[in-house]
Amino acid sequence: MIGYIESVINGILMGSIYGLTAVGLTLIFGVMKVVNFAHGSILMVGMFAAYWFITLTGFNPYLALVVVVPLLYFFGYYMQKIIIKPIFEAEKHVREPITVIIVTTGIWYVLDNLALLVFGAEFRVAQTSVTGKMVEVAEMYFPLAKMIGAGITLLLGIYLYWFLKHSRMGKAVRATSLDREAATLMGIKQSRIYNIVFGMGCACCGVAACVLVPFYYVYPTVGVPFDIKAFVIVVLGGLGSVPGAILGGIIIGIIETVGAQFMAATWTEMLIYAFFLVVLFVKPSGLFGLRQDY
């Protein structure tokens, strides 16, 4: 029995981190209606940044947030401004410009292989003050780094919720997401909102990167396994919904951990896709999605 409780809690911890990796994706989709295929690569960039920061300075791993998050914000901001925006403008009459998918995939190839070129095919693990630290509760062990990660996810979720609901910029973002033209007519500069949202989406990857580095490895293609998982999570939670992404992540985490106790781990992978397809058929808007989006 205690083993199952341990599984469920571990599933929730890892799941909330999955959710965290998906938040940026859902944010960008919600506003721009674009699936960012370079998402995993941006996470990878963040992880390398965090890894080097921690390894070179030897500071507390979570101090890396201060450096990595703004870095990735500007990275995303300028990536949208320089590479994606011109394509958006050429395709502005299309509701969902799928050419942007190709462009983000191009960015993914370039980033992953640049990392291979620069950092080499070497697996790196940061040695930090929380690495390998466990919290023991009634003979159950939970990794401290994941617990902190789950906490950060919760805080980020609350912050983003507040930001979108109550701040002036957040309202402009939501207006753009609901109706581009109307928002433009109201004097909201669409392209600037897009830059900011893309920057924020990448900054969220930065947060996820800093959370992952203390207990994960860093490698040029480390983003790939998180990529598809993030796709599944955002649809599950409803494309565009931040709480949905976090909850979707937790659900996936629980399925993965608890499912594996009853079947081979290779079957749980299958179970996740099956569950995903069922949700899509029954309730395509996901758990928190807007009806207009599917």
Add this chain to the structure above:
Amino acid sequence: MNLKKFIVPAMVLAMGTASFSAYAAEKVVKIGNILPLSGPSASVGIQGKQAREMAVDEINKAGGIKSLGGAKIKLLFADSKGDPTTGVTETERFISTEKVSMVTGAWNSSVTYPSTQVAERYGVPFVVPVSVRDTITERGFKNVFRIAAKDSWWTRDQFRFLADMQKEFGVKVKTVAFVYENGDWGTGFAEKWRELAKAAGYKVVLDEPYPSTASDLTPVVLKLKRSNPDVVFMTSNAADAILLTKTMNDLKVNVKAIVTSGGGHADPSYLAAVGKSAEYLFDIVEWETDLNRPGLKETNAKFKKLYGYNLTGEAVDAYASMYLLKDVLERAKSTNPKALQAALASTKLCGGKTGLLAYDCIQFDQTGQNKNASLVIVQVRSGKDGKMERITVWPKNVRRAGYKVVFPQPGK
């Protein structure tokens, strides 16, 4: 459609210049090498490339192939990306366009398997330094020669080792668990383990494949912990080996021994990445830096200076394969594939630069398998400086002098 008009001549031109420049150069013997230079197995692919380059550089500096008038070896590399179709295309290109004398590669068994089929069709020798799948040399091919041990030998030796350890330490192992990546390699090992466990009378308490691209392996480790085996056998690639080792240590999985199968556990970045979490682990490999073999220290020192890490089993086989090719070319006195095939089949290469191998001579049996290929088992221990070290422990006659094996490993 008219794009074709531009691309076709451009491609023909490109191919033409490539083959022309080869004729213009001085006498060279071209060797095609197929390796995963990008993608998830890029790490081993690059090791293989660097080891080959170092060996060929030495050979060429020492005067090349003397029986061919000092001809130099020229290495061509192709990136298979770990994909069989690419491997097949590249083998075909090497043979028919680049006119290579021999092909080597391709590390991933799934690439080597169909690529050797191409070489067989063209009658060009294909030397396989490392690719463990049994069937590669079990198809009656005449042109395929493998230096490394095949996977049934790896699993056989893992179980022999376990039996020897029990005898040596008077410990009885009753239950075993298998945890392996669900690729061709892992599932192939698991099949053999099942038979061996049955024969040895161990009870299999967990038989768990996992997707090698998994982002979290905590669920697998929790399951392993609950199944509570005496010994766990593992087959992992690098990323999953790191995740499994760290998680097993974090969740305090107590077993008598962990026996792994090279691959990710032998990757140079693995020990640096997991550190103390890997303490007491047993890994099976073809070769280890602490073996007492002639020339090993010098070659390793040179390699480390050039590329910044120690030689690995994969790298040593790749290195030796180049000296094997040199030996074959010297004896064949020609680059005719038939002559090369005959020379390969009658190989008896002992000592010299290949002396650093764990065994004495490279010799092929009728199937093209190196019959002397042997395996050693190492134990991972933290050294005085805190760095992790791999110490050869089995077979007993090659055990590092003065080392006391830790079996079973202490509880956590």
Add this chain to the structure above:
Amino acid sequence: MKFLSNVQTTHKVFAALVLAVLYALPIFITSPVMLQIFILIFLYAYLTSSWNFVGGFAGVLPLGHSAFVGLGAYTSTLLYLTYNISPWIGMIAGGIVAAAFGLLIGLPTLKLRGAYFALATIAFAEGLRVLVENVEKLGPFEVRGPKGLLINLVGNSFKDFQFLSKVPYYYIILTMLVLVLILTFFMMRSKVGYYLAAGGEEPEAAEALGIKVSKYKLIAMAISCFLTALGGTFYAQLVLYFYPKSIMGLDMSYEIAFIALIGGRSTIMGPVLGAFLLRPVGELTRIYLGDTLPGLHLIIFGLVLIIVMRYQPRGLVEPVSRWLNILFDRIEKRRRA
């Protein structure tokens, strides 16, 4: 598309000329490597043209078509290995199996829009791949999970769909490509084609006019999956060895979609143009740069994707057909003069 829609004599002559050149090519090109490159270009042009039925004309973005390539390959190969049924028959069987799966998956997903459909197809393809990887044996069939299937070499045999030379493969895939292009041409002029075109752009409006868009989308999906699976059998017979990751992996699905978008989706020649650009870029950069710096070739591939989309978001078919039209007009004028 434009340069084939109002078929003038010059166009006909040009098309015939290109075809004649392509059919005569193996006489001049004897290098198996060049032939292999052409075979793979045609194969991808074929797969993308098949994809185009649903990805182009039905106005959605499927990103999991390798699932159908895999279904075709697995069906024909399993039938061949188990019952020694000729892959030519197995090919049709594979097509039917794939069409059935296509209908099954299309029924609930085709009503989804944009990203939802794209992500649903990814999940379907990945789910199917994982499923096959988990199955060792299915009834009488040895599926062999992740180890994949190997077709034994039997030498030249039409019945076994195996040839030692590349030339037969070249002609088979070129003919398959020509046939699928002709089929596309007629589909675009059929009732189904018009309804799909209407439904792809404005599904609500089309529905309001009483067109059952979803029905025609399903038809398009079934045709697309059927044709894709035929390509799968061809691929299996060409390489003679495949396993789930190599034949149903996402890389192939993505590549098919890239080719369509780079060339120009919902046009006849778009997939062909796309394949003729992307395949050689992929192959040649790998051949000439793959061994210099690891990953450099993929960086270039990524840059090509970005640059083409930046300057030709509707695909290469637009500028190319414009150039061709200018060329044809000149020829026409000269002929009249």
